[in-house]
Amino acid sequence: MAKTRKLGNKVSRLTTQQIREKAQLFRIKLSEFGICENFQYIDIAKVIDTLNTMDIISMEIVEDSKLSKEYAVTAPDQNKILIRESVYNNACNGVPRDRFTIAHEIGHLLLHRGIIQIFACSEFISNHSYEEDAEWQADMFASELLIDCNQLDNIKTVKDIADKFVVSLECAGYAYKKLTREKFL
Numbered sequence: 595m596a597k598t599r600k601l602g603n604k605v606s607r608l609t610t611q612q613i614r615e616k617a618q619l620f621r622i623k624l625s626e627f628g629i630c631e632n633f634q635y636i637d638i639a640k641v642i643d644t645l646n647t648m649d650i651i652s653m654e655i656v657e658d659s660k661l662s663k664e665y666a667v668t669a670p671d672q673n674k675i676l677i678r679e680s681v682y683n684n685a686c687n688g689v690p691r692d693r694f695t696i697a698h699e700i701g702h703l704l705l706h707r708g709i710i711q712i713f714a715c716s717e718f719i720s721n722h723s724y725e726e727d728a729e730w731q732a733d734m735f736a737s738e739l740l741i742d743c744n745q746l747d748n749i750k751t752v753k754d755i756a757d758k759f760v761v762s763l764e765c766a767g768y769a770y771k772k773l774t775r776e777k778f779l
């Protein structure tokens with residue numbers, strides 16, 4: 595039985611492999627739309643800007659003081675993402691943590707449509723498994739979207755991952771362990 599720990603909303607189970615496939619399909623769509631041709635580096639601010647301009651999603655940039663508890667909030671049923679102004683600006687400037695936040699929210703939109711009204715990315719005590727956890731799934735999607743497991747040539751260290759894909763060392767560290775376990779590295 596799963597241990598009791600802090601988790602987010604419980605949703606239908608998705609494995610790493612299933613999430614990886616969804617991230618790769620999304621990347622292919624981005625390339626078809628002409629948003630991202632360079633799979634090594636996903637310009638996530640450009641991705642969300644373009645999806646918003648094309649009316650595929652609705653994005654709202656909110657003053658930091660009006661979104662004080664969260665970095666961003668997603669309402670999958672409304673296809674809507676609210677993002678703190680500072681998070682959006684940082685993502686435009688390539689700050690790894692904020693890039694990850696936006697990729698995480700896109701994960702909620704793609705994975706959790708029609709399941710739950712609003713994801714404020716909150717945590718509470720539960721004992722469901724991590725594969726049934728909305729926050730774990732969105733984090734895994736963000737990692738798979740930003741770090742393409744088919745683009746790992748010349749990657750030897752955690753820092754190589756962080757530098758190549760513009761993610762934090764923490765995110766790169768998790769990915770390094772996962773990709774080594776799965777023999778991608």
Ligand SMILES: [Zn+2]
Nearest residue numbers: 713715729732
């Ligand atoms: Zn979340």
